[in-house]
Amino acid sequence: MNTQDRTPVTVLTGYLGAGKTTLLNRILSEDHGKRYAVIVNEFGDIGIDNDLVVDADEEVFEMNNGCICCTVRGDLIRIIEGLMKRRNRFDAIIVETTGLADPAPVAQTFIVDEDVQSKTKLDAIVTVVDAKHLLAELDHAHEAQVQLAFADTILLNKIDVVSEQELADVEARIRRINPTAVIHRSERCQVPLGKVIGRNAFDLDRVLEVEPEFLKHFHHHHHDDHVRSFSLTSDAPLDPERFFAWIQSVAQDHGPDMLRMKGIIAFEGDDERFVIQGVHMMLEGDHQRSWKADEERITRLVFIGRDLPRDTIEQGFRLCIDQEQVLTA
Template sequence: MNNQDKTPVTVLTGYLGAGKTTLLNRILSEDHGKRYAVIVNEFGDVGIDNDLVVDADEEVFEMNNGCICCTVRGDLIRIIEGLMKRRNHFDAILIETTGLADPAPVAQTFFVDEDVQSKTKLDAIVTVVDAKHLLDEIGKAHEAQEQLAFADIILLNKVDLVSEDDLSKVEKRIRRINPTATIHRTERCQIPFTEILGRNAFDLDRVLEIEPEFLEHFHDHDHDDHVTSFSLTSDAPLDPTLFLPWIQFIAQEYGPDMLRMKGIIAFDRDDDRFVVQAVHMLLEGDHQRPWNPDERRTTRLVFIGRDLPRDRFEDGFRKCIAQDRAIAG
């Protein structure tokens, strides 16, 4: 099954009170012609307002607006497999995580289970944040930082409660954690759904086709945050026999603390760009497309994680440079 035939899955995450349930309820109640299956990750927190739930005793049920809702009572894989038996009843799947949840296990599901991977695709991780309280939350709750770190799309919500100067500070702080996510400013999560659904934003190949310089436009920061980001670059090509074992080692050794990793690799004597990304210890990579004749063949890797030893990463990365090219350069 190719990607176009797979059912897209959007993960909605965000810290307590940020507004993700408001966003979910808008998606479920507005007339947009789409039908969604909804999986709610509940830990004493139902997640969907009671007036939207028709029959809480049923794991899967039809809603008044044509959506289907199911409540997570067991394994996410089992529920997705059950949903796929009814795939003609809906167009896409939404997963809402609890406000204290790490989105990683949800994202990893789409890497590790072959059946789920063959029938669905992770479209985007959408994180809703409270513009008024985010800076305080980041300082107290590592979950708030990790939810930002995993995001492909960020809704900076409740912007009507914050001054422009404060909004700029919040956005700068977000960029210190996640330099690559798309940020939208919203009030009460009002945003065209085309900006957050069906974006294929988790697919790095697709993102790079639309925005080739996606991984370039940010600066490193030195600070004491729980979650940080940094980049490694090289204008000299890398040796694939050195780089591939090294990046696999990095994923295995530092995977628990490496939240996201994305990169474009220029290999020695290889005319195709190689794209790699990881969620924790789960790593995937493949050739994407030929380098354009006028395109600068620069390797760019972005790491987002908890207290990653940047100096070790830099040392190992430099050792992957093709030696004859490095000397020639």
């Protein structure tokens, strides 16, 4: 199959909380005339990111309870094979990896697997970077370094919360790892999409400089054993006053070890879903949309961190549940 006939694939990567889903939502919601099939991978055992993707006509496939670069890579190949049977429904594919993913095995899938390679082409590896937390992450997380090394395009995000000197320091560190990738500064991933997708930016020769064995064998990736994920759920609505006090205390007490927190909250007496996200000690949240008539109002929270005290956190979470609703249920 000619290159022009193969479906382009963009891999969105970046460490936990950098803003990958924000960028994905921009791609899906802007008026650009393109149709995308989306594959979302999550590290946790319950899906959150899939529900954080904006309502769109695109097909969204979720892979959770495993990292796309490890245990569920076979699922990625099967999804790609299924998509190719109806490739007239979309123009391109976007793969959003978990923040703990090594992009090398993902890229390998589109280069080394003959069947996938014959029908798709890797357009670019786009890495989203948290300007506030990157330098600390690079010192502790091998994944953050590899995500930068393999990037064709880097979105230096959240520049509004750092100084110009901090930005210069971050860019200098990025350049030591990857001197050739194009860097775009952004707030909430606000950059022209033409600078990010559809640029045919993937450079195999540069990848081979980073990883000479890239084409010879499938890369194996091992996660930090101290980084674990757990989820909390509740069928009963939460008391907002208790919840906000509790989640702020969690960020205060465990912020350095809380790599990522995200959740969809059902508050008592609130007909809208509340979405909350956190990275270390930084929290943000807002109403996303109204609960649908046929939608179960279930609270789901996912924590990813280093040796977080699950029992303590879960005990505090249970105290946020509206007890009157539990008793009348």
